[in-house]
Amino acid sequence: MFENILIYFVVIPLVMLGGLALCKNIKQIRAVAVVGSLALVGLSIALLLGYLEQRAAGATAEMLYVDSWSWFAPLNINLAVGVDGISVAMLLLSAIILLTGSFASWKIEPLPKEFFLWLILLSIGVFGFFISIDLFTMFMFYEVALIPMYLLIGVWGSGNKNYSAMKLTLMLMGGSAFLMLGLIGIYYHSAPEGGQLTWNIIEIAQNNAIEKDWQYFLFPMTFVGFGVLGAMFPFHTWSPDGHASAPTAVSMLHAGVLMKLGGYGCFRVAIYLMPEAANELAWIFLILTGISVVYGAFSACVQTDLKYINAYSSVSHCGLVLFAILMLNTTAMTGAIMQMLSHGLMTALFFALIGMIYGRTHTRDIRMMGGLMKIMPFLAVCYVIAGMASLGLPGLSGFVAEMTIFIGSFQHTDMFHRVFTIVACCSIVITAVYILRVVGKLLFGPVQDKHHLELTDATWWERLSTITLIVCVAAIGCFPNFFNDLIKFTFSPEIFTVLGIN
């Protein structure tokens, strides 16, 4: 079992939990968190290199590092792991955000030990989800990732935290109720009559045995189930409240990684396993996600709380991920994955910076602040960079992702897709509006509060956290081909060609 590198993505956090239990003071806790997440970053880089090496050597299987250990044998439930380019990229993203999140919660109070305990439990769910290719294990990790949010927001959050924590947890669990039914349904239709039923994604895709009638039922179940976490309209309302109330590191992880679970799941389970229904029902969800994209952006324009602005911008950007996935062609889907990476890093950077600014000014209301460029130049410049990435400045990650998505979307020539592509394109302009509005009010303009003049700039751990993220954002922006090559293998499954969708 332990010769497979993937299993360590779960083992390391477990060891971290054990280590945390032994910690006596805040320094040891920080040490465990930083060393552990560094190990995870190292592991995901090693995985990335190993993966590329195998691909270069001519491995053509859809998934690499595939392994399976029997768990509930009579129901054919296995602990099956395997990765393709997308999962490798997602694992790297999660590890980086966990690391920067640990730095961002350097001075978390009260109960630092419990805070990191829940944070690491959440990360177990995230990592486990990305390495699993067995629907049951995947779903289990998915739920493991959801529940720590309740306590993380409820205990360490701010503002209307009780309400937000409960709303977030219940809405996400509501999504997973649909999801559970969908997954069990998939299991019972996973093999042709008389065949061995299976939970394994690869086998289900190869069997391609889900009848069309059942696909019409199961596809909406799974897509909505994951879509709730992907902040699909009208199930997005947990996101602004949840993100605004959560402590910094949790907002980072949640917006940066957890919401990607939704997009990833929609792609990997709903569309990949039920392409026929996806092809025919995509229009319904295209409308919904199209609304997400524009509505999220407009909502961000009128908010005055920094976190709410960024949360609504997340709704818009994550909507774009689902929007692109539903275009069902290689270009748009590549763009969707790029957008997941880009948004993950960018939004984590945003939330980290907002947390740092809030920690100093004790307000997140943009009307109460101004002229921060003079007071804390480092944070202010980073904020501008994050903003530029968000509105799609070439050279940063946002441009690459959105460009690919819209090119992919334009490949559909019919009226319906054209209209929605143009509508979604408008979100770029709206994004520019709210980003520049914040930058103008917050960073330039007159100083609103005399006390702010005495504030200090970022400390070393804060700089480390933001610089890491900025480097990653720029890396995607400058070397998009690398990531394109990494994920392109995923989009050659026979299933698309068989159905003539592409």
Next chain:
Amino acid sequence: MDYSQFLAMKQEIGLLVVFLLVFLYDTFMPKKAQSNLPGVTCLFFALFTAACFCPCLLTNAESFSGMYESSAVIVTIKNILNVGVLIVLIQSMKWANSEMQIMRRGEFYELLLVTLFGMYLMISARHFLLFVIGLEAASLPLAAMVAFDKKHYESHEAAVKYIMTAVFSSAIFMMGLSFVYGLTGTLYFDGIANAIVGEDQLNVLLIVALAFVISGVGFKLSLVPFHLWTADVYQGAPTSVTSYLSVISKGATAFAFLVIMVQVFGTLYSQVWEWMLYGLIILTITIGNLFALRQSNMKRFLAFSSISQAGYIMLGVIALNTTGMASLLYYILVYIFSNLAAFGVVSAIENKTGKLSMEDYNGLYKTNPRLSFAMMLAMFSLAGIPPFAGFFSKFFIFTGAIQQGSIAIYVLVLIALINTIPSLYYYLRVVKAMFINDSETPIESFRSATSERLGLWISVGGIILLGIVSCVYNYLLDLTAPSDMFAGLL
């Protein structure tokens, strides 16, 4: 008479021996040695429980010309109940040693063992007479146990309510049986089943009889709309009795219900009782959840939560396949551990401070972190959050039900799944009280008694391990797979 017939009843005989030993110890030992009674009872029962796991018991046997049956599945469900009873006994030691109970605790143990004996008979019965004997033996002594807190007015009220509903439901149940007897001329399970198959047309009387039988057992299971006694009785009874009532009694009845519905009335499934049970399940889960939302007393809260859990257990009956049966057994097992962990914490706090309201739990984590953790795990497990056992049991009971494959069952499971959202809300309310809310007057830090801690450790261990360690559920699946109970029913 052929006395070797009794050899089929090894578990019953073992339980009887434990009962006699406890009775003799209680009656004849000197005053000094009597202080050890709780410990001695636990020891005897633990030995008995361990002995019952002997693989040599896992044989098929029947005696008294088929009135009594034993099989591997039946032995296993009895073992599951034994484990639960053992935890209840351990958890109640502190209570049994309290000033109020010290005079009467012998009776508590004896009554408890008698009711367990009754449940054994219910599970093993293949003839309705034996079943009714079991049912009564399992119900009537419980009323005495509910009334055990002599000085508490609520305890008396609860006992009266309990005995009234128990007798009333038995009467309805037996009314149904008399119809069945009138129609078929036999009370043997297989005899009735054969007689029903022979009929060309569905007799209206049979539908009425079936409705009576279901409502009679429904009272014991506290399915909605037969649940009205539950909250008051759970609240009024001593906490140790409540925990016994909520897990053991419910688990045994659920299994017996499965056997009756499948073995006796299985052929009427799609004609008659499928829709009855659909309605009952939806009502039970939904109403149980909605009422649980507004409870502030922990015991009432757990009462309504247990009502809705009973609805989930019934999914294992309606599944009508071996996966469903295995999942039902597994659900009962997991439910025993989860609910007993919750009751363990409630009773530890009640024994120490007498506090039972949910508001009293505010800020508990700051003063009693371990108890809070145990309670949180119990709540997560009841709500079905992975990686705790409750997640697995819920997932598998849904899997078992959906295996049946009809669209209706998908709808039913979807309703059950949507109901997990309000249930999560009220379980999280407890977690919120303990971890998030602040309190001016929190429950002060205390060290609970060794027995209470032992009981909690066992329950928490079960919650954590039962799911992740797959061999338990795999074992149950393998055990039920050869059963031909469900053949040809759908």
